[in-house]
Amino acid sequence: MHDSSLAPLFKHHIDVVTQRYQKAMENHDFDHLVIPAGSQHGIFLDDMSYPFKSNFHFNSFVPLDDLHDSVLIISADGTRKLCYYQPVDFWHYVAGDPEGFWVEHFDIVMTRTKDEVLSHVPTTGNVAYIGEMGRPFDEDGFAAVNPGYFMNEINWHRAIKSDYEVECVSRANKRAALGHMAARDMFFKNGSELEIHLAYLLATGHAEHQLPYGSIVALNEHAAILHYTLYNNQAPDNHRTFLIDAGARYNNYAADITRTYAYEQNEFAELIGDMDALEQRICSKVASGQSYVDLHIETHHEIAKLLNKYKFCDMSPESMVEAGVTSTFFPHGLGHHIGLQVHDVGGHQANVEGDPAPPPKSHPFLRNTRDIEVGNILTVEPGLYFIDSLLGDLKQTDHAKSINWDKIEQFKPFGGIRIEDEVLVTATGPRNLTREHLD
Incomplete structure (x- = not known):
């Protein structure tokens, strides 16, 4: 994207990011960094390649x-040299000439072959390589390859987003919102999962390989499969419910949004409404200094209250959470950091040094254990599902007698519910980057 209005934001952003890398280089005694964008990966015994995914350090x-x-080369004095690969190739798409608001911030040299970059790699001082090793490089040519202590420092600080990054994530959410509205409309037109998925792609302007992750487009019982990506091309006989977890990109920054819809106004639709209200309450509590782990556990208590309200379980909310019953219905974590990656790294670090901060044993799938800070962008995505395997496990426990199994059977055909927004933490409170574009 070449929107010139981003120029001042990008200027500040690249200065901040460069200073982070310079500081880490100083702390760990590196004079230069070689950061490749990455290469296309060929399919085994084939002349085709997998879709290219760029190195987020490069991006x-x-x-x-x-x-x-x-390849990007960063030096301790802050200089940024970009070896811009533009081969002569009439078989494949080749990147055009560099242009846009970002170009002035780099010393750009054009390379026509992969080997040309070697003449630009510094030959003196300690040089670290940050990325996946591949041609024309060799591990032996560097003082370090992806040194963990260096990576931990960078990953820790990248949880704080610049104003440019916030704007890109917001624009990604706007783009994804267009897709969500188109997908919702196709659902109510009785479309198949594949038709809904294609409507989403068309509305976002993305090809499938450009999405930040494989979209989850789940009708009816399929909504109980957390990462369902089959895209059935046959519409079901009856449309009951629709769960869509789908994102978009803007300048490589990701959106990650989930919504659930009921085809008719029934008790499941009421449950969706209550889940939406629950999710917004949790979003309102995303504030600096708040423990994300505590917020996740609070969400379990809120889920337990709904299990009482809809007569799925007659245990007290406190007992349900303590006994792990709520994890049958809400088995995943509350959310994660998001930015250049959908699941930004660093969520399980205790500090800048990289000491581990694993999730609680009773909540092993929680992706973030860091306390919340100003500048974080976090997803909030509570769910409530009717998953056969987990319900089967629950039936084998002493708590089975507290479950209204007849009511469970009535709701299983609807699959489940997930609502997900992206929330920016500011000094004055949370800013919901998703609800600005999608109700």
């Missing part, structure tokens, strides 16, 4: 996702 500086085999 922290360069806002393009199609520069495979380009």
Whole structure:
């Protein structure tokens, strides 16, 4: 994207990011960094390649996702050299000439072959390589390859987003919102999962490989499969419910949004409404200094109250959470950091040094254990599902007698519910980047 209005935001952003990398280089005695965009990966015994996915360290500086085999070189004095790969190739798409608001911030040299970059790699001082190792490089040519102590420091600080990053995530949410509305409309037109998925792609302007992750487009019982990506091309006989977990990108920054819809106004639709209200209450509590782990556990208590309200379980909310009953219905974590990656790294670090902060044993799938800070962008995605395997496990416990199994059977055909927004933490309170574009 070449929107010139981003120029001042990007100037501040690249200065901040460069300073982070410089500081880490100083702390760990590196003079230069070689950061490849990455290469296309060929399919085994085939002449085709997998879709290219760029190195997020490269994209922290360069806002393009199609520069495979380009390389960024950062030096301790803050200089940024970009070896921009533009081969002569009439078989495949080749990146155009560099242009846009970002170009002035780099010393750009054009390379026509992969080997040309070697002449630009510094030959003196300690040089670290940050990325996946591949041609034309060799591990033996560097003082370190992806040194953990260096990576921990970078990953820790990248949880604090610049104003440029916030704007890109907001625009990604706007783009994804267009897709969600188109998908919702196709659901109510009785579309198949594949038809809904294609409507989403068309509305976002994305090809499938450009999505930040494989979209979850789940009708009826399929909504109980947390990462369902089959895209059935046959519409079901009856449309009961629709869960869509789908994102978009803007300058490589990701959106990650989930919504659930009921085809008719019934008790399941009422449950969706209550889950939506629950999710917004939790979003309102995303504040600096708040423990994300505590917020996750509070969400379990809120889920327990709904299990009481809809007569799925007659245990007290406190007892349900303590006994792990709520994990049958809400088995995943509350959310995660998001940015250049859908699941931004660093969520299980206790500090800048990288000491581990694993999730509680009773909540093993929680992706973030860090306390919340100003500048974080976090997803909030509570769910309530009717999953056969987990319900089967619950039936084998002493708590089975507290479950209204007849009521469970009535709701299983609807699959489940998930509602997900992205929330920016500011000094004055949370800003919901999703609800600004999608109710």
